[in-house]
Amino acid sequence: MDNTRKIFREIKADAMLTESSDLRFYLTGFKSSFGIVYTDAQESIFFTDPRYAEGAKATLKDSFIAVEIAKDLSTVLDYVKSKKIRRLAVPFERVTLPQAAEFKARRFKLTDSMPVFTRAMAIKSENEISLISKACEVAEKAYAEVLAELKEGLTENDVAAMLEYYMRRAGAEDRSFETIVAFGKNTSVPHHAPGETKLVKGMPVLFDFGCKCGGYCSDMTRTFLFGRGDGQAEFAEMYNRVYDAHMLAAEKIASGMSGKEADAVARDYLKECGIDKFFTHSLGHGIGINIHEFPTLSPNGKDALSDGMVFSIEPGVYFEGKFGIRIEDSFMLRGGRAESFMKTDKKLTIL
Secondary structure, X not given: OOHHHHHHHHOOOOEEEEOOHHHHHHHHOOOOOOOEEEEXXXXXXXXXXXXXXXXXXXXXXXXXXXXXXXXXXXXXHHHHHHOOOOEEEEOHHXXXXXXXXXXXXXXXXXXXXXXXXXXXXXXXXXXXXXXXXHHHHHHHHHHHXXXXXXXXXXXXXXXXXXXXXHXXXXXXXXXXXXXEEEEHHHHHOOXXXXXXXEOOOOEEEEEEEOEEEXXXXXXXXXXXXXXXXXXXXXXXXXXXXXXXXXXXXXXXXEOOOEHHHHHHHHHHHHHHOOOHHHOOOOOEEEOOOOOOEEEEEOOOOOOEOOOOOEEEEOOEEEEOOOEEEEOEEEEEEEOOEEEEOOOOOOOOOEO
C-alpha cells in the first residue's frame, strides 16, 4: 500500500489535500518546491507546475499517484470542489491564513490530517531505516576525514564547510540542519553558529551535524579535545559524566517507555552527579524526513516509544563562558531495545 492510501484510510474525510513539502515527500517520494497531493477513495493526484511534471511522472510512473499540471492552490481547490467534496482533511498546523480563507470561501468542512501523519511517520519502514542508516554512515565518514585534517588556525566556518563538503562527497544530497562547529568557550552555547574563532591547541571542540540521503536525516554530535593543554581535568571529568549518561540511556531506553521516562534515565543520573541543572535541553527527538519529528524524549514527553521509531540520544551539559559537552547518536527501537546507527567510539578523544 502506498502512503497516500495508508494515510487516507485513517482519516474520516471525503478527501485529503497535502501541500507541505515534507508531508508531500512522505506521500510521493518526490521532491519539489511546489506541489499539492489530492487523495480520495478513488484516486490520488500530484498537482505540480511544468518545472517538475516530467520528473514527477518518471518517479511516480509505477505508483497509484497520477501527475497533473496546476499553477496554484486555487486551481487545485476548483478541482476538489468539482468533485463535490465537503469534508476535506488538511494538516491544520501547516495551513496559512490565506489558504484558510480559500478553504472557507469554498465552504469546505475541514478536519485535521496532521495527527495521522505524525503517527504514521514515527514508525519507519525498512526502506526508511536503510536510508537513515546510510545518512549516518556518510556523516561518520565525513567526521573521520575532518578529524584527520584538523590543524591550528582553522576557523569554525572552515571546519563546518569541510564537514559539509565531505558529507556531499560521500553521497549526501544535503545537510540535515545548519552544521554546528564550536571551539573553546563557544562550546557552552548549545546551538552556536560557526564563526571566525580559530582552533588553538588544548581547546575543546564540538561538532553537531548530519546529512540527508534519499530524503532522510542523520544527526550526531561529538565533543573532544584538540590536543592536551592546561586545565583540562574538569572537562575530562564532566565528559565522563555525560558519556555515562549517554550510555545508560542507550542501555535502559525500551519500547513502551514514555518520552519522559526515557529523558529521566539520563537526567536522573546527571542529578546524582550534581550537574543536572546544566543539562538545559531534552534528551532527544525523532528523526526522519525532518530533523525534529515525533517522538519527543523530554520531561514533557507523554507518548510511549515503539519499535520502528528513530530518535536521538544527546545528553549534554553547558558551563557558561567555559565549555560545553554533548554526545549524540541516532538510534532506532528494534526488538524492544535501542540500537545506535553510529559506529564511532564516544569515549573522550584527545587529538
